[in-house]
Amino acid sequence: MPDFLSPLLAAAMAEGTVFLCFGVALAGFIRGFSGFGTALIYLPFAAQILTPFEALTTLIIMDLIGPLPLVPQMWRDSHRRDVLRLAGGMALMLPLGLYILSLIAPEIFRYLISGVTLVLLFLLISEVRYPGELKKYMIWMAGGLGGFLAGVAGIPGPPVILLYMASQHTVSVVRANIFLYLLLTDILMLGVLWLYGELIPSAIWLGLVIAPVYLLANVVGAAIFKPEFERGYRILAYIVIGGAAISGLPLWD
Numbered sequence: 001m002p003d004f005l006s007p008l009l010a011a012a013m014a015e016g017t018v019f020l021c022f023g024v025a026l027a028g029f030i031r032g033f034s035g036f037g038t039a040l041i042y043l044p045f046a047a048q049i050l051t052p053f054e055a056l057t058t059l060i061i062m063d064l065i066g067p068l069p070l071v072p073q074m075w076r077d078s079h080r081r082d083v084l085r086l087a088g089g090m091a092l093m094l095p096l097g098l099y100i101l102s103l104i105a106p107e108i109f110r111y112l113i114s115g116v117t118l119v120l121l122f123l124l125i126s127e128v129r130y131p132g133e134l135k136k137y138m139i140w141m142a143g144g145l146g147g148f149l150a151g152v153a154g155i156p157g158p159p160v161i162l163l164y165m166a167s168q169h170t171v172s173v174v175r176a177n178i179f180l181y182l183l184l185t186d187i188l189m190l191g192v193l194w195l196y197g198e199l200i201p202s203a204i205w206l207g208l209v210i211a212p213v214y215l216l217a218n219v220v221g222a223a224i225f226k227p228e229f230e231r232g233y234r235i236l237a238y239i240v241i242g243g244a245a246i247s248g249l250p251l252w253d
Contacts, residue, residue, distance in 0.1 A: 011206040028213065029218075032218040034175065038059070040117045043154050057200050058203050061208060067218055082139050088140065088143060093146075096148060111249070112153040113153050117245035118242070143160065146158070151192075
């Protein structure tokens with residue numbers, strides 16, 4: 001066997017990889033038809049067997065590869081200036097969040113993930129709606145808060161998801177804007193983790209192992225997406241997100 005394949009095989013054979021693949025498949029399926037949910041679903045699984053920075057590294061690697069087939073369609077459907085505003089706010093606050101993550105214990109990381117996820121889920125189920133047009137400062141603030149949460153808990157989506165799902169945008173625009181924002185977040189997080197010296201080689205290989213599962217699940221989820229069934233998709237996403245958040249609490253250890 002070529003030497004460069006040895007780390008890949010070791011990651012595939014590692015204890016807990018099958019468990020991660022189950023979480024990855026759920027996350028990819030929900031991401032494919034809703035445009036969000038990867039971190040909300042995957043991280044409660046990953047945090048049970050990986051360190052915080054290992055979990056973030058695997059998330060970034062698979063989340064960069066898995067959604068790639070959907071990028072052209074999402075780019076066409078999106079409001080591009082809003083996506084850039086979200087990314088700008090995220091870039092300002094992400095380094096601070098990652099710095100705070102380096103100071104906290106893994107158990108706190110798990111409580112943060114599940115807590116933020118359950119709060120978001122409650123707000124989404126409440127179906128909060130914003131009747132007016134989204135202002136530029138609101139988009140910048142949502143991106144900034146998302147960047148902070150991306151760093152400290154690995155969950156960049158909640159503020160942006162809540163903002164857009166409470167807006168008057170069509171489901172296709174909401175899906176595309178959130179999708180592209182999360183993809184840009186992954187790219188920036190990869191660079192910041194590298195600068196911080198927290199990009200873990202073994203976790204990179206593990207991310208490459210689980211990425212094909214995620215990619216396939218994304219494609220399947222996108223294939224079943226029909227805008228007219230929006231409510232059904234949301235209900236299914238809420239059930240999966242809530243179950244993942246509760247299962248990830250350290251209380252069950």
